[in-house]
Amino acid sequence: MPNSAKQHNAGDLRFLKRLNRSAILEMVRRTPGMTRADIATEARLTKATVGTGVQSLLERGWLEEGELKKSSGGRPGRALYLNDGYYALIGAEVGVHGLRMVACSLNGHILDQHHEHLPPTTPEVTAQHLAECLQRLLAGPDVAERHCLGLGVAVPGPIAPGQTVLRLAPNLGWRDVPFLDLLRQHLPTLEGIWLMDNEAKAAAFGELYFRTGEIPDSLLYVSAGTGIGSGLVEGNPWPVVTRGLQGLAGEIGHTILQPGGLYCHCGNRGCAETLVSGWTLRAALGIAEEDDLYEALQPRLQDDDVQHTLKRAGQALGTLLLNLHHTQNPSEIVLGGSLTRLGPAFLEPALDYFDASQNRLLGISQRIPLRIIDDSTFVAARGAAAQVLAHAIHDPDAFGTKLSPSAAEVSS
Amino acid sequence: MPNSAKQHNAGDLRFLKRLNRSAILEMVRRTPGMTRADIATEARLTKATVGTGVQSLLERGWLEEGELKKSSGGRPGRALYLNDGYYALIGAEVGVHGLRMVACSLNGHILDQHHEHLPPTTPEVTAQHLAECLQRLLAGPDVAERHCLGLGVAVPGPIAPGQTVLRLAPNLGWRDVPFLDLLRQHLPTLEGIWLMDNEAKAAAFGELYFRTGEIPDSLLYVSAGTGIGSGLVEGNPWPVVTRGLQGLAGEIGHTILQPGGLYCHCGNRGCAETLVSGWTLRAALGIAEEDDLYEALQPRLQDDDVQHTLKRAGQALGTLLLNLHHTQNPSEIVLGGSLTRLGPAFLEPALDYFDASQNRLLGISQRIPLRIIDDSTFVAARGAAAQVLAHAIHDPDAFGTKLSPSAAEVSS
DNA sequence: TGCATTTCATTATTTCAATGAACTAATGAT
DNA sequence: ATCATTAGTTCATTGAAATAATGAAATGCA
Numbered sequence: 031m032p033n034s035a036k037q038h039n040a041g042d043l044r045f046l047k048r049l050n051r052s053a054i055l056e057m058v059r060r061t062p063g064m065t066r067a068d069i070a071t072e073a074r075l076t077k078a079t080v081g082t083g084v085q086s087l088l089e090r091g092w093l094e095e096g097e098l099k100k101s102s103g104g105r106p107g108r109a110l111y112l113n114d115g116y117y118a119l120i121g122a123e124v125g126v127h128g129l130r131m132v133a134c135s136l137n138g139h140i141l142d143q144h145h146e147h148l149p150p151t152t153p154e155v156t157a158q159h160l161a162e163c164l165q166r167l168l169a170g171p172d173v174a175e176r177h178c179l180g181l182g183v184a185v186p187g188p189i190a191p192g193q194t195v196l197r198l199a200p201n202l203g204w205r206d207v208p209f210l211d212l213l214r215q216h217l218p219t220l221e222g223i224w225l226m227d228n229e230a231k232a233a234a235f236g237e238l239y240f241r242t243g244e245i246p247d248s249l250l251y252v253s254a255g256t257g258i259g260s261g262l263v264e265g266n267p268w269p270v271v272t273r274g275l276q277g278l279a280g281e282i283g284h285t286i287l288q289p290g291g292l293y294c295h296c297g298n299r300g301c302a303e304t305l306v307s308g309w310t311l312r313a314a315l316g317i318a319e320e321d322d323l324y325e326a327l328q329p330r331l332q333d334d335d336v337q338h339t340l341k342r343a344g345q346a347l348g349t350l351l352l353n354l355h356h357t358q359n360p361s362e363i364v365l366g367g368s369l370t371r372l373g374p375a376f377l378e379p380a381l382d383y384f385d386a387s388q389n390r391l392l393g394i395s396q397r398i399p400l401r402i403i404d405d406s407t408f409v410a411a412r413g414a415a416a417q418v419l420a421h422a423i424h425d426p427d428a429f430g431t432k433l434s435p436s437a438a439e440v441s442s
Numbered sequence: 443m444p445n446s447a448k449q450h451n452a453g454d455l456r457f458l459k460r461l462n463r464s465a466i467l468e469m470v471r472r473t474p475g476m477t478r479a480d481i482a483t484e485a486r487l488t489k490a491t492v493g494t495g496v497q498s499l500l501e502r503g504w505l506e507e508g509e510l511k512k513s514s515g516g517r518p519g520r521a522l523y524l525n526d527g528y529y530a531l532i533g534a535e536v537g538v539h540g541l542r543m544v545a546c547s548l549n550g551h552i553l554d555q556h557h558e559h560l561p562p563t564t565p566e567v568t569a570q571h572l573a574e575c576l577q578r579l580l581a582g583p584d585v586a587e588r589h590c591l592g593l594g595v596a597v598p599g600p601i602a603p604g605q606t607v608l609r610l611a612p613n614l615g616w617r618d619v620p621f622l623d624l625l626r627q628h629l630p631t632l633e634g635i636w637l638m639d640n641e642a643k644a645a646a647f648g649e650l651y652f653r654t655g656e657i658p659d660s661l662l663y664v665s666a667g668t669g670i671g672s673g674l675v676e677g678n679p680w681p682v683v684t685r686g687l688q689g690l691a692g693e694i695g696h697t698i699l700q701p702g703g704l705y706c707h708c709g710n711r712g713c714a715e716t717l718v719s720g721w722t723l724r725a726a727l728g729i730a731e732e733d734d735l736y737e738a739l740q741p742r743l744q745d746d747d748v749q750h751t752l753k754r755a756g757q758a759l760g761t762l763l764l765n766l767h768h769t770q771n772p773s774e775i776v777l778g779g780s781l782t783r784l785g786p787a788f789l790e791p792a793l794d795y796f797d798a799s800q801n802r803l804l805g806i807s808q809r810i811p812l813r814i815i816d817d818s819t820f821v822a823a824r825g826a827a828a829q830v831l832a833h834a835i836h837d838p839d840a841f842g843t844k845l846s847p848s849a850a851e852v853s854s
Numbered sequence: 855t856g857c858a859t860t861t862c863a864t865t866a867t868t869t870c871a872a873t874g875a876a877c878t879a880a881t882g883a884t
Numbered sequence: 885a886t887c888a889t890t891a892g893t894t895c896a897t898t899g900a901a902a903t904a905a906t907g908a909a910a911t912g913c914a
Contacts, residue, residue: 039465039468039469039485039679040461040462040465040466040485040486040487041458041461041462041901042458042487042870042900042901042902043458043869043870043871043872043900043901043902044870044871045458046453046454046455046457046458046871046872046900047870047871047872049452049453050452050453050871050872053451053452054452056451057451065891065892066891066892067890067891067892073451073452074452075452075454075872075873076872076873076874077891077892077893078872078873078874078892078893078894078895079871079872079873080892081892081893081894082871082872082893098880098881099891101880101881101882101889101890101891102881102882102889102890103881103882103883103888103889103890104880104881104882104888104889104890104891105878105879105880105881105889105890105891105892106880106881106890106891107890107891107892108891108892188804191659197804198803198804198805205805247603247687248686248687260769264684267451272676272770273771274660274770274771274772274773275659275660275771275772275773275810276771276804276808277771278767278768278771278803278804279769279770279771280769281768281769281771281803282768282769284768284803285764285765285768285769286699286761286764286765287698287699287701288700288701289699289700289757289758289761296802296803297802297803298764298799298802298803345701346701349698349701352697352698352710353697353698353765353769354769355690356690356693356694356696356697357672357691357692357693357694357697357765357766357769357770358684358686358691358769358770359685359686359687359688359689359690359691359693360686360687361686361687387710390708390709390710391610391690391693391696391708391709391710392600392609392610392688392690393610393617396688398687453872454871454872454873454899455871455872455873455898455899455900455901456899456900458871458899458900458901459899459900459901462900462901477862477863478862478863479861479862479863487901487902488901488902488903489862489863489864490863490864490865490901490902490903490904491900491901491902492863493863493864493865494864494900494901510909510910511862513860513861513862513909513910513911514860514861514910514911515859515860515861515910515911515912516859516860516861516862516909516910516911517860517861517862517863517908517909517910517911518861518862518909518910519861519862519863520862520863
């Protein structure tokens, strides 16, 4: 990791150069269309330094020049943009119901995506299957000609910081699986950055990092699916995912909302997941694991008992959101996962409770922006891809590839 | 703030020098007795660079040389230590029951302390009172001859990041008070760094930063007093307090533990504070605000109803700890505040619950270190002082004062 | 005791990235 | 057309760290 704190404790001139290059790149990424002069002002660097830095980033395919900006009595500056056509980022998610994978451009645009249904099976079979699908994705028309920066994999369970072992994935039946290593054995041709992260954390990162416009100081992604998890991303200008000592940060499905309540599969009583989660709803509404929760529920949505069950679950979700508000106080919340498809009967009680409660303490009217993702199929996979970019951007000279003369011709 | 990210986005040679100086200083602070050679290895700097850096830090009174280290066949290195006799850090806390203040050395040793009883009153009167006490503290025998780096103030309420306004202090009856500015008007002579932070956050910072031995990656301080608050410190080697958008991070007293439960003073129902806090216990046990909770309870500790009440409250605290474990997963937890004095009848149920529950999810036996502070009178004030040091250490040349020849003589 | 060896620390000297000042380039205003 | 203004480049200079050589102080062994 280029950011592994202790390394950056001190630095030499090369470190400084790297720092400034990545600062320039990140600034243009966040504010497309900046000119060299804008960068110099913002970064407090001289025009000369910015000039050479930008030159290098252009040569390596990170940036491209755009139109001349409107001038107000002086030479107009040249707009700079991320070169969205040169690199590719690969992201994948191992989910309970299958494998999802995407190829993204630097701006987070999805070039190609694939959803492969696969019921829970062994890590070995899963890795092999995923590797095959990724091979096809990499060979696809929009991807093959790009330079691939690396692969990020999202998994439904906690990962301790700095590790590549999935500690536990209850919904897959896995425990202590070195999934990234397994996958690499089946995909030795894919070079570059290899990362693995928890699904909600990857999603959180992607939602913050690929945001257009102002990037918030922090973002909380709440993933409500078979289980409930969250991911918090913090830090400006270099956002970082919060993991905690054992990777348990964000295991909010196992916070207690009802002391002495029902037993959870984790062994504790009254966990949030016993009140709101895919598996509790299935149990409460008598829906088999093989069936799609949304489709099975569709014809019964108007039933009183269904309405009541969804309302209770929604309220529990609202309580969970309030607790996170008063624990982590994120700048923004994004709600995703398969449960968001259950619609207003589930979501409205959650939002109503959260909206009514969030400002009581301070007695103000500021609302934390909350966004609901209707279809979060590829959110985690795309987030994992975002993490690859965030990694590469810390050392653009090392991870970037020098443009060949022909490629340079094309992009200029 | 020297760390206010956006500024450090990019840097020049002066920035690099500053970075390396503070890295050296921080390394010696964490690992007393390092030699120049040790630093060079650890920081991946050359001996030459470390040599000049150390020289400058010696001249400014940050470091001092110690004994020669034992050699194993070669020239022995010279041990380096923080110069614990040159600078002073001032910390203060505005609490519900009075003002607390400390003067610390760089290692966090308390040089002088003062506890001034003062019932809640206006910000103006409080500021004036505090200023007078601080004047006396600054003139004290162990403090006056030192160079003062600045003042940190801890207050019982949320502060939005980057602000110096106390948004709300329910237990003082304050709202939107620019307390630091008020205080400065009464204490114009005190130069250097001025900081204000929430009480639990300051305490958390101090407990992590002034720790001897290995410094954990993160630390959660839970302050259980009249209200319940927490502070999370994260980051290695530069720890940072988590605040959230509005400074509400750590307002765990207002997380819901009992949906539909009793009304809290914040207006929501079933807040943790309705189950465990000084004010709930007072209400439940019929103890007046003027009386000291601990002393009033002492003769009744064996009563069944008291035991039962304390047990219920303790269990709620345990639940709260578990929820924080599954939300933030800190490397270490420190429990402080006036309620820790209530003893085993209160604490054991909390610890028992937390110990029994914390590992169920992962199915392992690793225990999160949890320390209880019996007397946390000066913890927040000392933590505020720690924050002053953390600030100054980012630019030792700027904040340090060049040793006068006479002073240099004394310290060498 | 003498001497090679090892490690610590300091001292020139070199390297390298950012700076600053001078310069060219391109536009709008007069 | 001229000028003021802003954008971007060129190049000598500056400054901080690397490199390499030297001195210093211990250990260990003949």
